[in-house]
Amino acid sequence: MKRTAKKYVLLASLLVLSSTAGAESYYSFFGLGMPHYYVSPQAVGMGGAGMAVQQYLSLNEMNPAGIDLKGFTMISASFQGEIVNNTVSGETIQTRKGSASGFRFVIPLKKNRLAFIAGLKPLTESEMSFDFQQQYDNFNLLRSISTSGGLSAASIGLKYAIFPRLSVGGLFNFNFGAFNEKWRSDFDDDTYLDTKDDISSHMWGSSAELGLIYKPTAFVSLAGILRTQSKLHLETTIIPGSGIALAPISQTATYPLAFGFGGAVELTKILLAADFYSQKWKSYRLDGNKDAFLTDYIRGSAGIEYVGSKDFLAGYTKRIAYRLGASWSQLPFLDQQAHPVKELLGTIGFGFPFNKNMGRIDIAVEAGKRFSTDSAPYSERIVRVSACVTSAEQWFKRIF
Numbered sequence: 001m002k003r004t005a006k007k008y009v010l011l012a013s014l015l016v017l018s019s020t021a022g023a024e025s026y027y028s029f030f031g032l033g034m035p036h037y038y039v040s041p042q043a044v045g046m047g048g049a050g051m052a053v054q055q056y057l058s059l060n061e062m063n064p065a066g067i068d069l070k071g072f073t074m075i076s077a078s079f080q081g082e083i084v085n086n087t088v089s090g091e092t093i094q095t096r097k098g099s100a101s102g103f104r105f106v107i108p109l110k111k112n113r114l115a116f117i118a119g120l121k122p123l124t125e126s127e128m129s130f131d132f133q134q135q136y137d138n139f140n141l142l143r144s145i146s147t148s149g150g151l152s153a154a155s156i157g158l159k160y161a162i163f164p165r166l167s168v169g170g171l172f173n174f175n176f177g178a179f180n181e182k183w184r185s186d187f188d189d190d191t192y193l194d195t196k197d198d199i200s201s202h203m204w205g206s207s208a209e210l211g212l213i214y215k216p217t218a219f220v221s222l223a224g225i226l227r228t229q230s231k232l233h234l235e236t237t238i239i240p241g242s243g244i245a246l247a248p249i250s251q252t253a254t255y256p257l258a259f260g261f262g263g264a265v266e267l268t269k270i271l272l273a274a275d276f277y278s279q280k281w282k283s284y285r286l287d288g289n290k291d292a293f294l295t296d297y298i299r300g301s302a303g304i305e306y307v308g309s310k311d312f313l314a315g316y317t318k319r320i321a322y323r324l325g326a327s328w329s330q331l332p333f334l335d336q337q338a339h340p341v342k343e344l345l346g347t348i349g350f351g352f353p354f355n356k357n358m359g360r361i362d363i364a365v366e367a368g369k370r371f372s373t374d375s376a377p378y379s380e381r382i383v384r385v386s387a388c389v390t391s392a393e394q395w396f397k398r399i400f
Contacts, residue, residue: 025084025086025127025128025370025380026086026128026378026380027331027333027341027370028125028126028127028128029126029128029147030291030293030294030332030333031124031281031284031291031293031294031332031333032123032124032126032150032151032177032253032255032284033124033125033126033149033150033151033179034124034125034126034331035123035124035279035297035331035332036101036121036122036123036124036125036150037277037299037329038061038062038078038101038102038121039051039060039061039062039063039275040053040058040059040060040061040062040066041058041059041076041078041351041360041362041364041386041388041390042055042058042305042321042323042349042351042362043058043060043062043273043303044347044349044362044364044366044386044388045303045305045323045324045325045347045348045349045350045351045362045363045364046271046273046301046302046303046304046305046323046324046325046347046349047301047302047303047324047325047326047327047345047346047347048275048299048301048303048325048327048345048347049262049264049273049274049275049301049302049303049325049327050062050066050262050264050273050275050303051063051066051211051223051224051225051260051261051262051273051275051277052066052213052221052222052223052262052263052264052273052275053066053221053264053266053271053273054066054067054068054167054213054221055068055266055271056068056069056070056392057074057353057357057359057360057390057392058390059074059076059104059106059390060211061102061104061119061121062211062225062260063169063211063212063213063223063225064117064157064158064159064169064170064171064209064210064211065159065167065168065169065211065212065213065223066167066169066211066213066223067106067115067117067159067169068112069106069108069111069112069115069392070111070112070392071108071111071112072108072358072392072393072394073105073106073107073108073392073393073394073395074104074105074106074390074391074392074393075104075105075106075390075391075393076102076103076104076105076388076389076390076391077100077102077103077388077389078100078101078102078103078386078387078388079098079099079100079101079386079387079388080098080099080100080101080384080385080386080387081096081097081098081384081385082096082097082098082382082383082384082385083095083096083382083383083384084096084097084380084381084382085380085381085382086378086380087378087379087380087381088377088378089377097127099122099125100122101121101122101386102119102120102121102122102388103119103120103121104117104118104119105117105118105119106118106159107395112161112164113160113161114158114159114160114161115158115159115160116156116157116158117155117156117157117158117159117169117171118155118156119154119155119171120152120153120154120155121152121153121155122150122151122152122153123150123151123152123153123175123177123255124150124151124177125149125150126147126148126149126150126179127147127148127149128145128146128147128148129144129145129146129147130144130145130146131143131144132144132145138189139187139188139189139191139192140187140188140189141185141186141187141188142184142185142186142188143183143184143185143186144182144183144184144186145181145182145183145184146181146182147179147180147181147182148179148180149177149178149179149180149201150177150179151175151176151177151203151232151255152175152176152177153173153174153175153176153207154173154174154176155171155172155173155174155209156171156172157169157170157171157172157209158170164215165214165215165216166212166213166214166215167212167213168210168211168212169209169210169211169212170208170209170210170211171208171209172206172208173206173207173208173209173230174204174206175203175204175205175206175207175230175232175255176203176204176205177202177203177204178200178201178202178203179199179200179201179203180198180199180200180201181198181199181200182196182197182198182199183196183197183199184196193241194241195240195241196241197238197239197240197241198238198239199236199237199238199239200236200237200239201234201235201236201237201251202234202235203232203233203234203235203253204232204233205230205231205232205233205255206230207227207228207229207230207255208227208228209225209226209227209228210225210226211223211224211225211226212224212225219265219266219267220263220264220265220266221263221264221265221266222261222262222263223261223262223263223264224259224260224261225258225259225260225261226257226258226259227257227258227259227279228257229254229255229256229257229280229283230254230255231252231253231254232252232253232254232255233250233251233252234250234251234252234253235248235249235250235251236248236249236250236251237249251286251287252285252286252287252288253284253285253286253287254283254284254285255284256279256280256281256282256283256284257279257280257283258277258278258279258280258297259277259278260275260276260277260278261275261276262274262275262276269306269307269308269309270304270305270306271304271305271306271307272302272303272304273302273303273304273305274300274301274302274303275299275300275301275302276299276300277297277298277299277300277301278296278297278298278299279296279297279332280296281294281295281296281297281332282294282295282296292334293333293334294332294333294334295330295332295333295334295340296330296332297329297330297331297332298329298330299327299328299329299330300327300328300329301325301326301327301328302325302326302327303323303324303325303326303347304323304324304325305321305322305323305351306321306322306323307319307320307321307322307351308320310357312353312356312357316353319353319357320350320351320352320353321349321350321351321360321362322349322350323347323348323349323350323351323364324347324348324349325346325347325349326344326345326346326347327343327344327345327347328342328343328344329342329343329344329345330342330343331343331370334372335372335373335376335378336376337372337373337375337376339372339373339376340372341370341371341372342370342371342372343368343369343370343382344368344369345366345367345368345382346366346367346368347364347365347366347367348364348365349362349363349364349365349386350362350363350364355391358391358392359389359390359391359392360389360390361387361388361389361390362386362387362388362390363385363386363387364385364386364387365383365384365385365386366382366383366384366385366386367382367383367384368381368382369381369382370382
Protein backbone atom coordinates (compact mmCIF):
# COMPACT_ATOMS: atom_id res chain seq x y z
CA MET A 1 0.00 0.00 0.00
CA LYS A 2 2.75 2.43 -0.96
CA ARG A 3 0.56 5.34 -2.06
CA THR A 4 2.97 8.19 -2.66
CA ALA A 5 2.38 11.79 -3.70
CA LYS A 6 3.93 11.08 -7.10
CA LYS A 7 1.41 8.30 -7.67
CA TYR A 8 -1.46 10.68 -6.81
CA VAL A 9 -0.25 13.21 -9.36
CA LEU A 10 0.06 10.44 -11.94
CA LEU A 11 -3.45 9.18 -11.23
CA ALA A 12 -4.95 12.66 -11.31
CA SER A 13 -3.31 13.33 -14.67
CA LEU A 14 -4.35 9.98 -16.11
CA LEU A 15 -7.91 10.41 -14.87
CA VAL A 16 -8.35 13.62 -16.83
CA LEU A 17 -7.09 11.90 -19.98
CA SER A 18 -8.66 8.48 -19.42
CA SER A 19 -11.04 7.02 -21.97
CA THR A 20 -13.23 5.21 -19.43
CA ALA A 21 -13.44 5.43 -15.67
CA GLY A 22 -15.49 4.00 -12.86
CA ALA A 23 -15.46 4.87 -9.21
CA GLU A 24 -17.31 5.02 -5.97
CA SER A 25 -15.27 8.22 -5.80
CA TYR A 26 -11.95 9.28 -7.28
CA TYR A 27 -11.13 10.77 -3.88
CA SER A 28 -11.49 7.35 -2.26
CA PHE A 29 -8.01 6.44 -3.59
CA PHE A 30 -6.39 8.85 -1.13
CA GLY A 31 -5.18 7.76 2.31
CA LEU A 32 -7.32 4.90 3.62
CA GLY A 33 -10.28 5.82 1.42
CA MET A 34 -13.53 7.74 1.80
CA PRO A 35 -14.58 8.05 5.47
CA HIS A 36 -17.89 6.36 6.23
CA TYR A 37 -19.96 8.71 8.39
CA TYR A 38 -22.96 7.09 10.06
CA VAL A 39 -24.75 8.06 13.28
CA SER A 40 -28.01 6.10 13.23
CA PRO A 41 -30.73 5.06 10.76
CA GLN A 42 -32.88 7.86 12.16
CA ALA A 43 -30.10 10.43 11.73
CA VAL A 44 -29.48 9.66 8.03
CA GLY A 45 -32.77 11.31 7.08
CA MET A 46 -31.91 14.28 9.32
CA GLY A 47 -28.72 15.24 7.51
CA GLY A 48 -26.70 12.85 9.68
CA ALA A 49 -27.45 14.76 12.91
CA GLY A 50 -28.20 12.62 15.96
CA MET A 51 -25.23 12.33 18.36
CA ALA A 52 -27.39 13.67 21.22
CA VAL A 53 -30.51 11.66 20.34
CA GLN A 54 -31.35 8.87 22.79
CA GLN A 55 -34.54 7.20 21.60
CA TYR A 56 -36.19 3.79 21.51
CA LEU A 57 -35.61 1.98 18.17
CA SER A 58 -32.77 4.35 17.26
CA LEU A 59 -29.47 2.55 17.92
CA ASN A 60 -26.82 5.25 17.91
CA GLU A 61 -23.65 3.92 16.20
CA MET A 62 -21.71 7.17 16.63
CA ASN A 63 -22.37 7.64 20.36
CA PRO A 64 -22.49 4.47 22.52
CA ALA A 65 -24.26 6.48 25.24
CA GLY A 66 -27.19 7.17 22.90
CA ILE A 67 -29.11 3.94 23.44
CA ASP A 68 -32.59 3.56 24.98
CA LEU A 69 -33.71 -0.08 25.03
CA LYS A 70 -36.80 0.09 27.29
CA GLY A 71 -35.64 -3.28 28.65
CA PHE A 72 -35.66 -5.05 25.25
CA THR A 73 -32.88 -6.63 23.22
CA MET A 74 -32.41 -4.82 19.91
CA ILE A 75 -30.97 -5.82 16.55
CA SER A 76 -30.27 -3.40 13.73
CA ALA A 77 -28.97 -4.00 10.19
CA SER A 78 -28.32 -1.20 7.66
CA PHE A 79 -27.71 -1.09 3.91
CA GLN A 80 -26.76 1.64 1.44
CA GLY A 81 -26.90 2.00 -2.32
CA GLU A 82 -25.18 4.85 -4.12
CA ILE A 83 -25.18 6.35 -7.61
CA VAL A 84 -22.31 8.71 -8.41
CA ASN A 85 -22.06 10.83 -11.56
CA ASN A 86 -18.33 11.43 -11.99
CA THR A 87 -17.61 14.45 -14.20
CA VAL A 88 -14.11 14.57 -15.69
CA SER A 89 -13.24 17.52 -17.97
CA GLY A 90 -16.89 17.94 -18.95
CA GLU A 91 -17.62 14.25 -19.56
CA THR A 92 -19.86 12.39 -17.08
CA ILE A 93 -19.64 8.70 -16.17
CA GLN A 94 -22.18 7.07 -13.86
CA THR A 95 -21.20 4.40 -11.35
CA ARG A 96 -23.29 2.42 -8.88
CA LYS A 97 -22.58 0.57 -5.68
CA GLY A 98 -24.46 -1.14 -2.85
CA SER A 99 -23.20 -2.55 0.43
CA ALA A 100 -24.00 -3.22 4.08
CA SER A 101 -23.40 -0.17 6.26
CA GLY A 102 -23.63 -1.54 9.77
CA PHE A 103 -24.92 -4.15 12.20
CA ARG A 104 -25.66 -3.70 15.90
CA PHE A 105 -26.80 -6.07 18.65
CA VAL A 106 -27.61 -4.62 22.09
CA ILE A 107 -28.64 -6.56 25.22
CA PRO A 108 -30.05 -4.94 28.39
CA LEU A 109 -28.19 -5.97 31.54
CA LYS A 110 -30.18 -3.70 33.82
CA LYS A 111 -33.32 -1.90 32.65
CA ASN A 112 -32.69 1.76 31.77
CA ARG A 113 -29.19 1.56 33.33
CA LEU A 114 -26.76 -0.89 31.77
CA ALA A 115 -26.53 -2.45 28.29
CA PHE A 116 -24.03 -4.61 26.39
CA ILE A 117 -23.23 -3.46 22.83
CA ALA A 118 -21.78 -5.43 19.92
CA GLY A 119 -21.51 -4.28 16.33
CA LEU A 120 -19.78 -4.24 12.98
CA LYS A 121 -19.38 -1.13 10.84
CA PRO A 122 -17.30 0.21 7.93
CA LEU A 123 -14.86 3.03 8.70
CA THR A 124 -13.49 3.79 5.22
CA GLU A 125 -14.20 2.62 1.66
CA SER A 126 -12.10 2.76 -1.49
CA GLU A 127 -13.11 1.82 -5.02
CA MET A 128 -11.83 3.23 -8.30
CA SER A 129 -10.98 1.99 -11.78
CA PHE A 130 -10.13 3.52 -15.14
CA ASP A 131 -8.55 2.71 -18.50
CA PHE A 132 -5.94 4.89 -20.16
CA GLN A 133 -4.89 4.44 -23.79
CA GLN A 134 -1.53 5.50 -25.24
CA GLN A 135 -0.72 5.50 -28.96
CA TYR A 136 2.73 4.97 -30.39
CA ASP A 137 4.03 4.69 -33.98
CA ASN A 138 3.79 0.92 -34.18
CA PHE A 139 1.35 -0.12 -31.44
CA ASN A 140 -1.30 0.94 -28.95
CA LEU A 141 -1.06 0.44 -25.20
CA LEU A 142 -4.09 0.13 -22.91
CA ARG A 143 -3.41 0.57 -19.20
CA SER A 144 -5.98 -0.33 -16.55
CA ILE A 145 -5.81 0.62 -12.88
CA SER A 146 -8.30 -0.49 -10.24
CA THR A 147 -8.40 -0.44 -6.47
CA SER A 148 -10.95 -1.65 -3.93
CA GLY A 149 -11.15 -2.26 -0.21
CA GLY A 150 -11.58 -0.45 3.05
CA LEU A 151 -11.29 -0.48 6.81
CA SER A 152 -13.96 -1.84 9.19
CA ALA A 153 -14.42 -2.16 12.95
CA ALA A 154 -15.83 -4.96 15.09
CA SER A 155 -16.93 -3.44 18.40
CA ILE A 156 -17.95 -4.53 21.89
CA GLY A 157 -18.75 -2.26 24.81
CA LEU A 158 -21.15 -0.99 27.44
CA LYS A 159 -23.63 1.82 27.96
CA TYR A 160 -24.31 2.97 31.53
CA ALA A 161 -26.79 5.53 32.85
CA ILE A 162 -25.03 7.10 35.85
CA PHE A 163 -28.09 9.21 36.55
CA PRO A 164 -31.40 9.46 34.67
CA ARG A 165 -30.02 12.54 32.87
CA LEU A 166 -26.39 11.44 32.42
CA SER A 167 -25.33 8.44 30.33
CA VAL A 168 -21.88 7.29 29.25
CA GLY A 169 -20.74 4.60 26.86
CA GLY A 170 -17.53 3.00 25.68
CA LEU A 171 -16.47 0.63 22.92
CA PHE A 172 -13.36 -1.37 22.15
CA ASN A 173 -12.78 -1.66 18.40
CA PHE A 174 -10.82 -4.28 16.54
CA ASN A 175 -10.04 -2.51 13.26
CA PHE A 176 -9.36 -4.64 10.21
CA GLY A 177 -9.42 -4.37 6.45
CA ALA A 178 -7.80 -5.00 3.09
CA PHE A 179 -6.95 -3.09 -0.08
CA ASN A 180 -6.45 -4.65 -3.49
CA GLU A 181 -4.82 -2.86 -6.42
CA LYS A 182 -4.51 -4.17 -9.97
CA TRP A 183 -2.29 -2.58 -12.62
CA ARG A 184 -2.60 -3.91 -16.18
CA SER A 185 -0.80 -3.09 -19.45
CA ASP A 186 -2.16 -4.61 -22.68
CA PHE A 187 -0.34 -4.23 -26.01
CA ASP A 188 -1.94 -4.74 -29.44
CA ASP A 189 1.46 -5.81 -30.80
CA ASP A 190 2.58 -9.40 -30.08
CA THR A 191 6.17 -8.18 -29.96
CA TYR A 192 5.47 -6.95 -26.43
CA LEU A 193 4.26 -8.99 -23.47
CA ASP A 194 1.17 -7.91 -21.58
CA THR A 195 1.90 -7.25 -17.92
CA LYS A 196 -0.09 -7.27 -14.71
CA ASP A 197 0.75 -6.49 -11.10
CA ASP A 198 -1.51 -7.41 -8.17
CA ILE A 199 -0.97 -5.63 -4.86
CA SER A 200 -2.83 -6.78 -1.73
CA SER A 201 -2.58 -5.10 1.67
CA HIS A 202 -4.09 -6.46 4.88
CA MET A 203 -4.29 -4.31 8.01
CA TRP A 204 -5.30 -4.63 11.63
CA GLY A 205 -5.22 -2.56 14.82
CA SER A 206 -7.34 -1.45 17.77
CA SER A 207 -8.97 1.70 19.10
CA ALA A 208 -11.55 2.90 21.62
CA GLU A 209 -14.66 5.07 21.49
CA LEU A 210 -16.16 7.11 24.31
CA GLY A 211 -19.48 8.94 24.37
CA LEU A 212 -21.72 10.80 26.75
CA ILE A 213 -25.18 12.34 26.78
CA TYR A 214 -26.32 14.91 29.35
CA LYS A 215 -29.88 16.20 29.62
CA PRO A 216 -29.98 19.57 31.42
CA THR A 217 -33.77 19.53 31.01
CA ALA A 218 -36.29 16.85 30.11
CA PHE A 219 -36.39 17.92 26.45
CA VAL A 220 -32.81 19.13 25.77
CA SER A 221 -29.84 16.76 25.22
CA LEU A 222 -26.13 17.52 24.81
CA ALA A 223 -23.57 14.98 23.62
CA GLY A 224 -19.88 14.48 23.01
CA ILE A 225 -17.87 11.64 21.46
CA LEU A 226 -14.18 10.75 21.16
CA ARG A 227 -12.56 8.11 18.96
CA THR A 228 -8.93 7.38 19.73
CA GLN A 229 -6.21 7.09 17.11
CA SER A 230 -5.45 3.57 15.92
CA LYS A 231 -2.04 2.26 14.93
CA LEU A 232 -2.56 -0.09 12.01
CA HIS A 233 -0.19 -2.88 11.07
CA LEU A 234 -0.06 -3.56 7.34
CA GLU A 235 1.30 -6.46 5.37
CA THR A 236 1.50 -5.92 1.61
CA THR A 237 1.98 -8.68 -0.93
CA ILE A 238 2.99 -7.85 -4.51
CA ILE A 239 2.48 -10.42 -7.26
CA PRO A 240 4.19 -9.10 -10.42
CA GLY A 241 3.32 -10.28 -13.89
CA SER A 242 6.71 -11.95 -14.12
CA GLY A 243 5.57 -14.46 -11.50
CA ILE A 244 8.65 -13.84 -9.37
CA ALA A 245 7.74 -14.23 -5.70
CA LEU A 246 8.47 -11.13 -3.64
CA ALA A 247 8.75 -11.01 0.13
CA PRO A 248 5.79 -9.35 1.92
CA ILE A 249 6.29 -5.71 2.93
CA SER A 250 5.48 -4.74 6.53
CA GLN A 251 4.28 -1.18 7.17
CA THR A 252 2.46 0.87 9.79
CA ALA A 253 -0.27 3.47 9.29
CA THR A 254 -2.50 5.59 11.50
CA TYR A 255 -6.28 5.77 11.55
CA PRO A 256 -6.73 9.28 12.99
CA LEU A 257 -8.36 10.52 16.17
CA ALA A 258 -11.90 11.92 15.84
CA PHE A 259 -14.20 13.92 18.07
CA GLY A 260 -17.62 15.51 17.89
CA PHE A 261 -20.42 17.13 19.81
CA GLY A 262 -24.10 17.74 19.26
CA GLY A 263 -27.39 18.87 20.68
CA ALA A 264 -31.02 17.86 20.38
CA VAL A 265 -34.39 19.29 21.40
CA GLU A 266 -37.21 16.76 21.71
CA LEU A 267 -40.75 18.13 21.85
CA THR A 268 -44.03 16.20 21.80
CA LYS A 269 -44.10 15.69 18.03
CA ILE A 270 -40.91 17.35 16.80
CA LEU A 271 -37.23 16.47 17.19
CA LEU A 272 -34.49 18.97 16.27
CA ALA A 273 -30.81 17.96 16.15
CA ALA A 274 -27.46 19.46 15.12
CA ASP A 275 -23.94 17.96 15.16
CA PHE A 276 -20.31 18.87 14.57
CA TYR A 277 -17.66 16.23 13.81
CA SER A 278 -13.95 16.34 12.98
CA GLN A 279 -11.31 13.72 12.22
CA LYS A 280 -7.62 14.66 12.16
CA TRP A 281 -6.55 13.23 8.81
CA LYS A 282 -3.63 15.66 8.73
CA SER A 283 -2.05 13.34 11.28
CA TYR A 284 -2.32 10.31 8.97
CA ARG A 285 1.06 8.66 8.49
CA LEU A 286 2.28 5.74 6.43
CA ASP A 287 5.60 4.50 7.78
CA GLY A 288 5.95 7.89 9.46
CA ASN A 289 5.49 9.80 6.20
CA LYS A 290 2.88 12.54 5.92
CA ASP A 291 0.44 12.55 2.99
CA ALA A 292 0.45 15.94 1.26
CA PHE A 293 -2.99 15.31 -0.30
CA LEU A 294 -4.84 14.90 3.01
CA THR A 295 -6.41 17.47 5.32
CA ASP A 296 -8.76 17.31 8.31
CA TYR A 297 -12.29 16.01 7.86
CA ILE A 298 -14.88 18.50 9.17
CA ARG A 299 -18.64 17.93 9.10
CA GLY A 300 -21.65 19.93 10.26
CA SER A 301 -25.23 18.68 10.04
CA ALA A 302 -28.73 19.59 11.17
CA GLY A 303 -32.16 18.05 10.81
CA ILE A 304 -35.74 17.78 11.96
CA GLU A 305 -38.15 14.88 12.55
CA TYR A 306 -41.94 14.96 12.89
CA VAL A 307 -43.99 12.09 14.36
CA GLY A 308 -47.72 12.59 14.86
CA SER A 309 -47.97 10.05 17.69
CA LYS A 310 -45.78 7.43 19.38
CA ASP A 311 -48.77 5.53 20.80
CA PHE A 312 -49.01 2.13 19.08
CA LEU A 313 -52.82 2.39 19.28
CA ALA A 314 -52.82 5.54 17.11
CA GLY A 315 -53.52 5.35 13.37
CA TYR A 316 -50.60 4.03 11.33
CA THR A 317 -49.99 7.20 9.30
CA LYS A 318 -49.72 9.20 12.53
CA ARG A 319 -46.91 6.90 13.72
CA ILE A 320 -44.78 7.35 10.59
CA ALA A 321 -41.71 9.55 11.14
CA TYR A 322 -40.98 12.28 8.55
CA ARG A 323 -37.45 13.70 8.40
CA LEU A 324 -35.51 16.46 6.65
CA GLY A 325 -31.91 17.58 6.98
CA ALA A 326 -28.73 18.91 5.40
CA SER A 327 -24.98 18.59 5.89
CA TRP A 328 -21.81 20.39 4.86
CA SER A 329 -18.43 18.66 4.88
CA GLN A 330 -14.82 19.43 4.19
CA LEU A 331 -13.62 16.03 3.02
CA PRO A 332 -10.10 14.95 4.05
CA PHE A 333 -8.74 15.39 0.52
CA LEU A 334 -6.99 18.13 -1.45
CA ASP A 335 -7.18 18.55 -5.21
CA GLN A 336 -4.19 19.05 -7.50
CA GLN A 337 -4.06 22.76 -6.61
CA ALA A 338 -4.17 21.95 -2.85
CA HIS A 339 -7.77 23.17 -2.49
CA PRO A 340 -9.97 21.23 -0.03
CA VAL A 341 -12.80 19.12 -1.42
CA LYS A 342 -16.29 20.01 -0.15
CA GLU A 343 -19.48 17.96 0.05
CA LEU A 344 -23.03 19.33 0.29
CA LEU A 345 -25.97 16.98 0.91
CA GLY A 346 -29.70 17.38 1.41
CA THR A 347 -31.67 14.52 2.95
CA ILE A 348 -35.20 13.24 3.34
CA GLY A 349 -36.24 10.20 5.35
CA PHE A 350 -39.10 8.17 6.77
CA GLY A 351 -39.53 5.76 9.66
CA PHE A 352 -42.17 3.05 9.27
CA PRO A 353 -43.06 1.26 12.53
CA PHE A 354 -44.24 -2.35 12.56
CA ASN A 355 -45.34 -5.01 15.04
CA LYS A 356 -47.04 -2.53 17.42
CA ASN A 357 -43.95 -0.30 17.59
CA MET A 358 -41.68 -3.27 18.35
CA GLY A 359 -39.73 -2.57 15.17
CA ARG A 360 -39.08 0.08 12.54
CA ILE A 361 -37.92 0.33 8.95
CA ASP A 362 -35.97 3.53 8.29
CA ILE A 363 -35.47 4.73 4.72
CA ALA A 364 -33.56 7.85 3.66
CA VAL A 365 -32.39 9.50 0.45
CA GLU A 366 -29.34 11.79 0.32
CA ALA A 367 -28.51 13.92 -2.71
CA GLY A 368 -25.75 16.43 -3.31
CA LYS A 369 -22.31 17.01 -4.77
CA ARG A 370 -18.57 16.88 -4.09
CA PHE A 371 -16.41 19.63 -5.55
CA SER A 372 -13.37 21.82 -4.91
CA THR A 373 -13.07 24.88 -7.20
CA ASP A 374 -14.62 25.88 -10.52
CA SER A 375 -11.27 25.37 -12.24
CA ALA A 376 -10.88 21.78 -10.98
CA PRO A 377 -11.48 19.23 -13.77
CA TYR A 378 -13.27 16.77 -11.48
CA SER A 379 -16.55 16.80 -9.52
CA GLU A 380 -19.18 14.32 -8.37
CA ARG A 381 -22.94 14.31 -7.94
CA ILE A 382 -24.29 11.76 -5.48
CA VAL A 383 -27.61 10.06 -4.80
CA ARG A 384 -27.52 7.65 -1.88
CA VAL A 385 -30.39 5.49 -0.59
CA SER A 386 -30.17 4.02 2.92
CA ALA A 387 -32.40 1.42 4.55
CA CYS A 388 -32.33 -0.08 8.02
CA VAL A 389 -34.42 -2.63 9.89
CA THR A 390 -34.45 -2.39 13.69
CA SER A 391 -36.31 -4.89 15.84
CA ALA A 392 -36.93 -5.04 19.59
CA GLU A 393 -36.96 -8.61 20.88
CA GLN A 394 -37.88 -10.10 24.24
CA TRP A 395 -34.68 -12.17 24.44
CA PHE A 396 -32.91 -11.35 27.73
CA LYS A 397 -35.70 -8.86 28.48
CA ARG A 398 -35.14 -6.88 31.68
CA ILE A 399 -38.07 -5.56 33.72
CA PHE A 400 -35.86 -4.13 36.46
